[in-house]
Amino acid sequence: MRKYGKSNAAAQMDDKGFYIILTICALAIVVSGYVLFFVPSSKEPVLEDTPSLPVTVPVTSPPLDLTEDEPIEKTAKEDDTAEDEKVREEEKIPEESKPTAVETEPEEAVPTAAPAVPQPPVWVRPVEGAVTIPFSGEELVFQPTFGDWRVHTGTDYAGNEGDRVYAVTDGTVERVWMDSLYGQCIELAHADGLATIYMGLKEGPKVKEGGTVKAGDVIGSLGATNTAESAQGAHLHLEARVGDRAVDVETFLTGTEGE
Secondary structure, three states: OHHHHHHHHHHHHHHHHHHHHHHHHHHHHHHHHHHHHHOOOOOOOOOOOOOOOOOOOOOOOOOOOHHHHHHHHHHHHHHHHHHHHHHHHHHOOOHHHOOHHHHOOOOOOOOOOOOOOOOOOOOOOOOOOOEEEOOOOOOEEEEOOOOEEEEOOOEEEEOOOOOEEEOOOOEEEEEEEEEOOOEEEEEEEOHHHEEEEEEEEOOOOOOOOOOEEOOOOEEEEEOOOOHHHHHHOOEEEEEEEEOOEEEOOHHHHOOOOOO
């Protein structure tokens, strides 16, 4: 009976010792794991689980961070692309919508024709007949109709009734009237204040007041209406005036055909 009881107690002690050892081993494993994973080593710091501290980078020595250079380079390229697109868009703008600075560019010079050189006036003889009594100016000449001596302010040209009378140069018809002494009269106005007056024409002239004539145009024909010089028969009495001053019309007709 004693022997049996001793063996059972020893067995129970052996079982307790086993569990105690097992517990100690488990604690040792737990402690070792804690030390291994949670207690930092004083000799070699664990860099993998330690968060990186912020580093102050000197201004004179920027870090060579390639991950930051790439966005900058990309941004520069994007800026260049945007600038190129802006230039292309400006090239598409129509000329009329461009700013004033572009519109004020000098236009291509258009060749202009040289100014016309003024041509001298054309002069023709008033009738085909020759001069019978010239312009006298202040000199007295004999007047056969009245039988006295007086100044002759015009020039008389021989002719026959019905002969054509021509405008001596270009002009406008200033007056057309019938005079009691000199018969049918026509006054033409010319350049430089010159006026010519044709007397002794046949009634019914070819021109009207306000009309224009060219040198050599027919303005009427000779008649027998000049009673102040009736002794000379049908002829043309032609006066020339500049303002109120009588001038010799032959000074203009010198060198013309029929002189």
